[in-house]
Structure formats: C-alpha cells, structure tokens
Amino acid sequence: GAGVSQSPRYKVAKRGQDVALRCDPISGHVSLFWYQQALGQGPEFLTYFQNEAQLDKSGLPSDRFFAERPEGSVSTLKIQRTQQEDSAVYLCASRGEQGKGENEKLFFGSGTQLSVL
C-alpha cells in the first residue's frame, strides 16, 4: 500500500481482555515505531524495531505490553489483561533507512483507537 496501514481502526475491549493491534508499514521500510497517544496529548514512544530486532522497548508501560515484528515487516502490539488506563490511540510509524534523504521521514498510520470498558 501507499502508506502505513493499521487495523483494526477501532477496538472496544472489556477490562481484562487481551487485544492485538496490527501494523503494516510502508514496503521496504526498515524502522518501525509504536506510539501511544492519550486524548488531547502528544504521542508517547512505546517501542522501536529495526527490521525484526526490537532495539528499544523502554516506553512500554508494563509487562502487559508486548510487541513483535518476526519477519521484519508486519508488527503486532499485544496488550494483555487490558485496563481502563490503556484506553488511547495506538500509532504505528515507519521509516526508511537513515541517511537516505527523504527516506528519513517518519510516516504515521491513522492509529487504532482502543477503548477499555
């Protein structure tokens, strides 16, 4: 596709349920990021992949959050035993190889809006 694709667009979960959010980055993009955006706030970094390697997961708020990118393309963010404070928009972004001019731009998807009831 032409851009970063995220699914589902909206997810409603009951407290305690597990959820999985999918990100399809731009084809060929090496770097993939997950951000969490609370209502009325700026995005906050969760984790970063370079190809299939998770190089930084310092932003994951708890061990209930887990991300993977097994083949260096599609990534999944999993949240176990969801809590109300997990309600937010989860944004995925991808970027080409650094040092390649326009390929340094970070492209965001439209996000998955997660509501935990």
Added chain:
Amino acid sequence: QQQVKQSPQSLIVQKGGISIINCAYENTAFDYFPWYQQFPGKGPALLIAIRPDVSEKKEGRFTISFNKSAKQFSLHIMDSQPGDSATYFCAASMRVGNEKLTFGTGTRLTIIP
C-alpha cells in the same frame, strides 16, 4: 519529566495572519527538531524539520526558527488558511543512538475567516 514544552495549548488566528507556536526543550543531546500536523482521526504528518546547525528553515508558508542557546524553537505559519486548522506538535530526538521522538503536548490551531 516533560522534556519538550509546547505553547500555547490553543490558538485562534484570522485568515491571512501569522500563526506562531513555541517549543522549549531540556535535553542538550537533542539534535533533530521536527514539527508534525495532525488532523482529527489521522496520524501525525511531518510538516518541516530542522537540525541545530542552522537557525532558520523555510518551506513554503512554514518556517522554523531555532535558538540553540535558549533551547527553543518555533513554527511560523504565514498567510494562515482555514485548511491549516489542525493540531500541531513539536518534537525532538537524538539522531544517532536513540531513534525515538519526544513530542510536545500539542497546539490546537483554528483559522477563522
């Protein structure tokens, strides 16, 4: 700890006027400063970015002014148009060794006719 502070929280500008949004950062290791534009229901989109080796960068109606000694940078939108109504985020990162962006809290810009 909020490493990038953004102001104002909201801004109303008349069509044709200049919109100015300000950001201040704390971490002197930051060396990449982008501005993102976000429309409701969409992800942020890169508008313009600057590195600290220059004090100003202009792209069309958008200009970033950068003051390294004050650790401040600002976005100026000239000839503001209703289509510019959106939320704007400043951000900062270290280019080498740490890829993540630290975002400001956002400015909701409304351009009125």
